[in-house]
Amino acid sequence: MIRSNRFTPYLLVAPLIALLLFIFAYPIYKLFDFSLKRVRGFDGENIGFANFEFLFKDPVFREAIVHNLQLLLAVVPLLLVSLIIAIALYERLRGWRFYRTLVFMPYILAVPIVGVVLKNMFQFNGPINETLRNIGLPTLAQDWLGDKNIALWTVLAMVVWRESAFGIILFLSRLLALNEELIEAAQLDGANWWQRTRYIVLPQMKGVIEFYSVIGLITMTASVFAYVYIVPGKGAPANGTMVLELYIYNWAFEKHQPGIGAAASVLLFVVAATLMFILFRVR
Amino acid sequence: MMTKKNAAGLSRRSFLKAAGALGAGASLASALPAFARGLRQDALELSLWWWADDPAYKTWVDDTAAKYGEANAGISISTLQMDTCCVISQFTTAAAANEPPDIQFFFNGIYHMENVWLGYVEPLNDWVPAEILEQSNATSLSVYDGKQYRLGWYPVPLIWEYNKDAYDKAGLDADNPPATWDEWLAACDKLKTAGITPMGGGISDGFWGEWYLGNALTQSLDTPGDAIDLFIGDKDFRDPKYYAFWSRLEEMVSNGFMNDDMLSVDLFTAATKVTTGEIATTQVVGSVAASHIPLMGDRVGLMVMPVFGEGALAGVPITDTQGWGIPSGTEHKQEAADFLMYMQSPERQTAFWETHNFFPGNKTWDASVVTDPVLKQMYDTWVGGETSVYIPDLMPTQFWTDAMFVAAQEIIGGNMTGEQAGEQNAGIVQQWRDLNPDLVENYQKWAEGLAAAE
Numbered sequence: 001m002i003r004s005n006r007f008t009p010y011l012l013v014a015p016l017i018a019l020l021l022f023i024f025a026y027p028i029y030k031l032f033d034f035s036l037k038r039v040r041g042f043d044g045e046n047i048g049f050a051n052f053e054f055l056f057k058d059p060v061f062r063e064a065i066v067h068n069l070q071l072l073l074a075v076v077p078l079l080l081v082s083l084i085i086a087i088a089l090y091e092r093l094r095g096w097r098f099y100r101t102l103v104f105m106p107y108i109l110a111v112p113i114v115g116v117v118l119k120n121m122f123q124f125n126g127p128i129n130e131t132l133r134n135i136g137l138p139t140l141a142q143d144w145l146g147d148k149n150i151a152l153w154t155v156l157a158m159v160v161w162r163e164s165a166f167g168i169i170l171f172l173s174r175l176l177a178l179n180e181e182l183i184e185a186a187q188l189d190g191a192n193w194w195q196r197t198r199y200i201v202l203p204q205m206k207g208v209i210e211f212y213s214v215i216g217l218i219t220m221t222a223s224v225f226a227y228v229y230i231v232p233g234k235g236a237p238a239n240g241t242m243v244l245e246l247y248i249y250n251w252a253f254e255k256h257q258p259g260i261g262a263a264a265s266v267l268l269f270v271v272a273a274t275l276m277f278i279l280f281r282v283r
Numbered sequence: 284m285m286t287k288k289n290a291a292g293l294s295r296r297s298f299l300k301a302a303g304a305l306g307a308g309a310s311l312a313s314a315l316p317a318f319a320r321g322l323r324q325d326a327l328e329l330s331l332w333w334w335a336d337d338p339a340y341k342t343w344v345d346d347t348a349a350k351y352g353e354a355n356a357g358i359s360i361s362t363l364q365m366d367t368c369c370v371i372s373q374f375t376t377a378a379a380a381n382e383p384p385d386i387q388f389f390f391n392g393i394y395h396m397e398n399v400w401l402g403y404v405e406p407l408n409d410w411v412p413a414e415i416l417e418q419s420n421a422t423s424l425s426v427y428d429g430k431q432y433r434l435g436w437y438p439v440p441l442i443w444e445y446n447k448d449a450y451d452k453a454g455l456d457a458d459n460p461p462a463t464w465d466e467w468l469a470a471c472d473k474l475k476t477a478g479i480t481p482m483g484g485g486i487s488d489g490f491w492g493e494w495y496l497g498n499a500l501t502q503s504l505d506t507p508g509d510a511i512d513l514f515i516g517d518k519d520f521r522d523p524k525y526y527a528f529w530s531r532l533e534e535m536v537s538n539g540f541m542n543d544d545m546l547s548v549d550l551f552t553a554a555t556k557v558t559t560g561e562i563a564t565t566q567v568v569g570s571v572a573a574s575h576i577p578l579m580g581d582r583v584g585l586m587v588m589p590v591f592g593e594g595a596l597a598g599v600p601i602t603d604t605q606g607w608g609i610p611s612g613t614e615h616k617q618e619a620a621d622f623l624m625y626m627q628s629p630e631r632q633t634a635f636w637e638t639h640n641f642f643p644g645n646k647t648w649d650a651s652v653v654t655d656p657v658l659k660q661m662y663d664t665w666v667g668g669e670t671s672v673y674i675p676d677l678m679p680t681q682f683w684t685d686a687m688f689v690a691a692q693e694i695i696g697g698n699m700t701g702e703q704a705g706e707q708n709a710g711i712v713q714q715w716r717d718l719n720p721d722l723v724e725n726y727q728k729w730a731e732g733l734a735a736a737e
Contacts, residue, residue: 040721041378041379042380124546125543125544143547145546146544146546146696233487233549234488234489236487236488237692237696238689238693238696239689254680255681256680257681257718
């Protein structure tokens with residue numbers, strides 16, 4: 001029998017910790033290091049907190065934060081759309097297995113592919129506006145991607161459309177694992193569809209809904225780069241779809257100022273870490 | 284005797300055997316790179332990273348690499364075609380990590396000069412004879428502090444292309460396109476009356492704005508150094524002379540002379556509309572206009588942007604050049620230089636023309652083979668004659684993303700005037716100067732060199 005002392009568990013996990021440190025700690029250290037420098041190539045002159053001062057004064061940075069906050073609003077429709085469609089499929093509508101495959105299709109396609117297709121569809125003279133004009137609704141034809149006041153909401157709708165596919169499958173798999181006896185019992189007791197959904201189904205899905213909400217928040221905060229880079233194009237029109245990811249990318253790779261990109265990343269890191277800390281404390 | 288086994292069922296003997304085998308394998312693996320290096324001493328493989336306006340130029344690049352390998356025993360060239368987004372940024376990263384390729388494609392001006400200032404690009408003067416450097420047509424924007432860092436590959440003429448049939452339909456003289464701004468506005472009126480969009484483009488990706496700035500800001504400049512003065516603060520975008528080009532754009536937008544979907548389409552999607560006559564005029568580069576010849580024949584019209592500015596460069600055809608350089612970090616500079624010189628050989632220049640029906644950059648190339656009237660006009664005007672450099676090659680990249688890209692889209696969206704764009708541009712260049720005092724110094728030195736070259 002192997003005798004262990006209190007250090008044994010730490011020794012056992014040490015290799016993995018070392019690997020994680022190697023993968024994550026050095027980049028995070030460099031991130032903080034870069035944020036205090038005017039980086040040229042791989043290093044640069046130390047300039048204190050000048051990069052952070054710049055960020056706090058930069059209107060584009062504020063604009064990017066506002067846009068990310070606006071995108072967070074998408075989490076609500078994302079949840080609702082996913083839930084409603086998942087429940088509808090769970091009710092085993094005629095051909096539900098086909099619909100299940102169909103609704104998951106957008107999620108299988110890579111964002112750039114979806115992006116290029118949607119970009120063409122939403123052009124000012126693209127198929128969507130042409131259809132609206134041809135059915136006598138020309139006033140509804142908008143410059144979905146070219147109007148600064150509309151473009152972000154167009155992107156939001158696209159994100160909801162594609163990302164809800166994952167939610168639908170997630171919710172549906174949970175629904176299919178529910179104890180059907182409870183539902184049948186409620187049915188025998190005379191509960192209607194809404195009552196069964198409200199009092200039997202949804203309470204049992206609380207965990208997966210919470211999980212998907214967190215996924216949605218992460219998506220809207222840190223996974224919309226491909227959408228805004230491809231669909232309207234580089235945060236167009238005129239920074240109308242600028243988000244934090246693109247802002248960081250632009251400074252790091254387009255404007256060759258990795259220091260400012262790193263400073264913005266550090267702020268994002270600090271905010272995310274704080275939120276995680278609060279979340280863990282609450283739970 | 285029973286062998287003691289661990290929980291997984293692996294005997295101590297098996298474990299020791301496996302450990303021994305792994306150790307031997309690891310030793311062999313660590314010896315392989317040295318072995319491979321030894322082999323490479325006899326067979327040198329040069330790496331080449333490249334990009335081109337037309338991806339089809341791969342045929343010539345690969346053919347040139349293959350033929351060079353055939354002619355030079357023991358040397359081979361491996362080519363890697365890069366994406367527009369990454370061809371320079373990946374080079375910078377590789378150079379910083381001291382792992383650059385041996386030969387690198389470079390855009391002109393600031394797009395390679397930033398790497399020059401970081402010490403990642405080798406001056407070619409010690410490796411390539413002066414006459415070849417000059418003949419390659421790399422332009423003055425490849426020179427810094429008296430040293431040349433690129434050899435030219437092929438020219439990139441900046442052209443206003445128009446559809447002659449559309450001009451005919453509007454009652455214009457298609458063989459004599461407008462030369463002044465007033466003539467242009469009058470032509471736009473006629474085209475609009477005929478139901479044709481006079482000027483078109485797509486700006487969702489921003490490049491139409493860059494080309495517009497290249498064509499239009501140049502008209503207010505006397506020398507390329509004036510553009511650098513605008514960026515380093517010796518001249519001011521708030522001066523009406525230097526935001527006039529934005530006002531001209533505003534004028535075209537407010538008169539309804541441009542396509543209504545400009546903000547939602549990209550550059551090349553919109554450019555093809557000139558071939559169908561949906562738009563009468565657009566901005567293109569030479570290779571794009573050449574690709575329209577099979578579709579339109581001699582109905583492809585080429586003109587220099589009509590003149591509104593009073594700078595010495597107003598009305599002068601603008602031509603950029605793509606090119607090649609040698610990274611400082613390569614151990615094979617002489618071999619890389621030999622390959623670059625091979626690219627400039629008459630045989631390779633002719634092969635470029637014959638393969639892609641587009642001109643190589645070298646000044647010694649015999650252009651008498653160009654018989655197509657459109658291509659001949661393009662060559663005579665934008666390559667063989669007096670030309671100006673492409674001013675956006677001097678823009679700090681921050682100006683591209685924050686000033687040019689934003690101002691062009693705001694004006695086209697009707698949200699900004701030319702004067703406001705000048706104000707916005709001035710603010711961005713001030714911001715750039717504050718953030719990059721070291722680059723401002725380099726720019727000043729660059730401007731002095733350009734002024735001396737004029």
